[in-house]
Amino acid sequence: MKITMTSRFKRYSALLIGIHRVKEWFFFIQRNFDAPYPTFIKRKTLTSHSEPNSAWIETGTYMGSMSLFLAKRFPKIITIEPSKFYFDFSQSRLKRFENVEIIFGSSEENFEQALLGEKNVVNIWLDGHFSEGGTFLGQSVSPIIHELDVIGAHKNKFNTICVFVDDVRLFQRYELQQTEYPPFVFLLDWASQNGFCWEIQNDIFIAKYRS
Ligand SMILES: C[S@@+](CC[C@H](N)C(=O)[O-])C[C@H]1O[C@@H](n2cnc3c(N)ncnc32)[C@H](O)[C@@H]1O
Numbered sequence: 595m596k597i598t599m600t601s602r603f604k605r606y607s608a609l610l611i612g613i614h615r616v617k618e619w620f621f622f623i624q625r626n627f628d629a630p631y632p633t634f635i636k637r638k639t640l641t642s643h644s645e646p647n648s649a650w651i652e653t654g655t656y657m658g659s660m661s662l663f664l665a666k667r668f669p670k671i672i673t674i675e676p677s678k679f680y681f682d683f684s685q686s687r688l689k690r691f692e693n694v695e696i697i698f699g700s701s702e703e704n705f706e707q708a709l710l711g712e713k714n715v716v717n718i719w720l721d722g723h724f725s726e727g728g729t730f731l732g733q734s735v736s737p738i739i740h741e742l743d744v745i746g747a748h749k750n751k752f753n754t755i756c757v758f759v760d761d762v763r764l765f766q767r768y769e770l771q772q773t774e775y776p777p778f779v780f781l782l783d784w785a786s787q788n789g790f791c792w793e794i795q796n797d798i799f800i801a802k803y804r805s
Contacts, residue, residue, distance in 0.1 A: 629797040654722030658684030676730040735774040759799040
């Protein structure tokens with residue numbers, strides 16, 4: 595059978611992703627089931643707390659794994675990635691999904707416009723941040739302050755907004771904690787000022803707004 599470049603690429607990426615998944619579980623068990631949680635658990639958290647049959651906006655596409663998972667379950671996915679390498683990788687991996695739009699550029703440049711393109715109900719996965727391995731590093735490690743400001747400014751345009759912020763353990767809880775994320779209370783203040791209910795599940799800060 596003729597092996598094309600496309601099928602080689604598919605096999606190679608499936609192999610890389612498979613190795614990554616095995617490593618995730620290995621280290622999770624080694625950490626005594628402490629965060630960060632494996633992809634499988636994050637996916638469950640997103641599907642069980644989001645609004646069904648609604649669009650998603652994701653910041654930080656990376657290898658497109660969450661977009662691919664969501665694309666099979668939700669009608670529309672917009673995902674933003676500033677690393678050319680991961681943008682190209684995801685474009686190729688997700689090209690068969692007509693309900694996925696990948697935007698090249700940072701969240702700071704593109705998130706507001708993506709949000710303004712939606713109406714009524716939207717799910718938002720805020721996961722764009724520097725994470726080594728050729729991922730994008732902008733002015734700050736994470737654009738989270740900008741993203742939450744944008745959501746707060748436009749919340750009245752929506753009936754329901756579900757926001758998911760990944761890696762909440764990295765938000766500074768005490769002064770000596772070495773982290774490049776904002777203080778944890780920033781999330782709480784933002785939620786309370788903008789009328790969002792919140793909870794934390796599996797290292798994900800989940801904030802919901804209903805008008
Ligand atoms: C942890 S990975 C995202 C994983 C992906 N969301 C998933 O669930 O499969 C973080 C990604 O965010 C991207 N990133 C870094 N800074 C960003 C920014 N300012 N705006 C948007 N994405 C950013 C990185 O290049 C990287 O690909």
